[in-house]
Amino acid sequence: MTGVVGLYRPGTSVVHRLPAGVKLAGLAVVGAVSVMVGTPVRAAALVACVLAGYAVARLPLSLLWASVRPLLWVAVPLGVFQVVVAGWDRAAVVVGVLLALVLLANLVTLTTRTTDLIDVVVGLARRLRFTGVDPERVGLLLSLGIRSVPLVLELAGEVREAQHARGRGASARAFAVPLIVGALRRADEMGDALAARGFDD
Amino acid sequence: MLIEVSGVTHTYAGRREPVVRDLDVRLEEHRIGVIGANGSGKSTFARMLNGLVVPSEGTVSVEGRDTRRHGREVRRDVGFCFTDPDSQIVMPTVAEDVAFGLRRRGLSKAEVAARVEDVLRAHGLAQHADHAAHLLSGGQKQLLALTSVLVTEPRLLVMDEPTTLLDLRNTRMVADLVARLPQQVVLVTHDLDLVAGFDRVLVFDESRLVHDGAPAGALRHYRELMS
Numbered sequence A: 001m002t003g004v005v006g007l008y009r010p011g012t013s014v015v016h017r018l019p020a021g022v023k024l025a026g027l028a029v030v031g032a033v034s035v036m037v038g039t040p041v042r043a044a045a046l047v048a049c050v051l052a053g054y055a056v057a058r059l060p061l062s063l064l065w066a067s068v069r070p071l072l073w074v075a076v077p078l079g080v081f082q083v084v085v086a087g088w089d090r091a092a093v094v095v096g097v098l099l100a101l102v103l104l105a106n107l108v109t110l111t112t113r114t115t116d117l118i119d120v121v122v123g124l125a126r127r128l129r130f131t132g133v134d135p136e137r138v139g140l141l142l143s144l145g146i147r148s149v150p151l152v153l154e155l156a157g158e159v160r161e162a163q164h165a166r167g168r169g170a171s172a173r174a175f176a177v178p179l180i181v182g183a184l185r186r187a188d189e190m191g192d193a194l195a196a197r198g199f200d201d
Numbered sequence B: 001m002l003i004e005v006s007g008v009t010h011t012y013a014g015r016r017e018p019v020v021r022d023l024d025v026r027l028e029e030h031r032i033g034v035i036g037a038n039g040s041g042k043s044t045f046a047r048m049l050n051g052l053v054v055p056s057e058g059t060v061s062v063e064g065r066d067t068r069r070h071g072r073e074v075r076r077d078v079g080f081c082f083t084d085p086d087s088q089i090v091m092p093t094v095a096e097d098v099a100f101g102l103r104r105r106g107l108s109k110a111e112v113a114a115r116v117e118d119v120l121r122a123h124g125l126a127q128h129a130d131h132a133a134h135l136l137s138g139g140q141k142q143l144l145a146l147t148s149v150l151v152t153e154p155r156l157l158v159m160d161e162p163t164t165l166l167d168l169r170n171t172r173m174v175a176d177l178v179a180r181l182p183q184q185v186v187l188v189t190h191d192l193d194l195v196a197g198f199d200r201v202l203v204f205d206e207s208r209l210v211h212d213g214a215p216a217g218a219l220r221h222y223r224e225l226m227s
C-alpha cells in the first residue's frame, strides 16, 4: 500500500499522537512564518526540520519520495525560472520553502486520521455557526471531497483507456465530456447512498 | 416488519410512462426476492421501501409508517445496499466509513469506536480498518458497504443487485453473509441461485408485478418471459 500520498498511515509516534488541532495550527504558523525565510541556509534548516519530523514519525523513505515526486513538475521549472531571473540564492529559498511546506502538509495528513482533521475544521465551523454555517455539513463535504479524489482519478483512467481502445486522439473535449457525465452520475448515486445512510436533510 | 404497498403507480418527473403500475402487495416474509428484466421497475420498487423514491400515486408503509411523511424514521430501520460499492462508500478509510452511519445516533466517540471494531472483526475486515477504502478489492468493497449498513442494525435490509459487479467467489461470499443475517431481507437480483431458497419471489415485467409466490414457480415464469 505504499506510494499513495497523503493518506493516513497508522502509527504510535509522538507526531501521530499530537492532537490534530495542534498539527494544523503548526502547519498554519509555519506557512505564515515561511514568508520571512530569506536565506538559503534558513530554507535548508526548514527543510531539515520537516525531514526530522518524518524521522520522528518513523515514516518510510519511500513515502517521502512519493510526497516529493509529484512536486518536481512544479519545483524544477520554478527553480530554473528563479535562477534565471533572481539568481541562485533566491531560487534555493523559493524551492526550499515550497518543498518544506508541501512535505509538512503531507506529514500532517500522513500522521492524522482524516476524521480527526475534519473534526478540527468542524470545531472551527461551529464558532461560525452564527453566520448560518452548518459545521456537520462542512465536515461531510470535506470527507466527501477527499473520498472523491480516487474515484475521479479512476474515472479519468477509464475514460482514457476507452479512448485508446477506440484509437481516438487526445482531444480535450472527447476527454472532458465523458469524465463530467461519469462524475455527475457518480455524484447522483452517492447522494442516494448518503440519504439511505441517514444524511437526508 | 410488515411492508404494505397500496395502489402504487410511479412516474418519474419529466417522464410520460409510469415505471411501476398498480402495485398492491403486503410483504412480511423473512427472505423476499425480486427478479425481472432490465428496466422493469425493480430498482424503483426497492427504493420505495426506504422512501428514497416516494410514489407519485398510492402509499408505501413500513411497520405502519408512511414513507411519504416518515421517510427518515423508515430509513433508520431499513438498510439499503446498492450495486456499486464505490458509490456507497462515502468516507476515505474503512473504519471511518463504518463509523459514518453511527454519527447521529447519540453515541460517544468511544462507543462508536467499539462498535466499529466489533463489526469489522465480525466481517473479517479488522486488518483493513485504517486502509483507504479505494484500495480494497471489489469484493472487499461490497463487504465494507454491507458492513457499514449493518452496523446501524437495520431491521430490514434491501439490496439492489448487490452481486452484479462481483465475481463468482465474492457472489458466494455475499450470499453466505445474507443467509446468516438475522434480519428480514428484500433482494433484487439477476442471479436466480440467490433467491432459490427464499420464502417468496416477486417477478416484475414492464413495470408490473406479473408473478408472486414460491421461488420455483417464479423462476419458471421469469425464464418463460426471457425466452
Ligand SMILES: Nc1ncnc2c1ncn2[C@@H]1O[C@H](COP(=O)(O)OP(=O)(O)O)[C@@H](O)[C@H]1O
Residues within 6 Å of the ligand: B012, B013, B015, B019, B036, B037, B038, B039, B040, B041, B042, B043, B044, B045
Ligand atoms: N431517477 C430516474 N429518473 C427518470 N427515469 C428513471 C429514473 N430511474 C429509473 N428510471 C427509468 O425507470 C425505468 C425503470 O428503471 P428501474 O426501476 O431502475 O428498473 P430495473 O431496476 O428493473 O432495471 C427505466 O426505464 C429507467 O430508465
Ligand SMILES: [Mg+2]
Residues within 6 Å of the ligand: B042, B043, B044, B160, B161
Ligand atoms: Mg435496477
